[in-house]
Amino acid sequence: MTTGASPQGDGTPPLSNETKAAIEALEVELSLMWRRARVASHTLSRSVHPDLEPAAYGLLSVLLHQGGMRLTELARSIGVGKPSVSRQISFLEGVGLVQKEADPSDGRAQLIELTPKGLAKMREVHDGRQQAFHNLLAHWDTKDLSTLATLIGRLNEDGAR
Incomplete structure (x- = not known):
């Protein structure tokens, strides 16, 4: 030692x-x-839209799993600055994958949400990704999978500190 x-x-x-x-x-x-x-991530991004950057795919993924949120919350959730997220949201809005709605709790603010088109596309891609994981890990022992998930979760928690 x-x-x-x-x-x-x-x-x-x-x-x-x-x-x-x-x-x-x-x-x-x-x-x-x-x-x-x-x-x-690049492959998944391109399957949603041919011009989509991986960072924008990450935003769509957050919206899929957490629902609509304000731009500042979205930026905080992925750990990047507001200007970067704002540019990505403008692109996503332009291609019809997200929309801005008035925040019911504060009419001055806007919530960013997936459009029906964005929701359908993200569910399709998410389902494909899940199937790929199932195919990759089907031969693994359940206990090993649980242990790996626990350890990666612990690593993620430590990384967030």
Whole structure:
């Protein structure tokens, strides 16, 4: 086990060589997974609309799963600035995938929602993505799937802090 001060300088205990090696191996595997996810994101985006950017697909996905919301909430939910989201929403509105409605709780504000066309397209793409995951993971043991989901959830929680 390695001794001495934490390289982070934050009071956490130093990492053993085994832990460092395990973290580095995990980083390699996650990097590969993220690269594959980016390719899949581009493919999914293009299946919704040929000119759709992956960032806009992410906005549509949030709206599909969480429902209509204000622009500021949407930007916060994906961790980007309002101007970037505003440009994407303008594009999505122009191609008929989202619409702006008056917020019933505050008439001065607007909610961004999927249009019926946007909802149908996103459900179609979502169903296809779900089927692809089922095909990919059908041979996995249920306990392994649950463990992986729990660990990725924990990683996501730590990443959100």
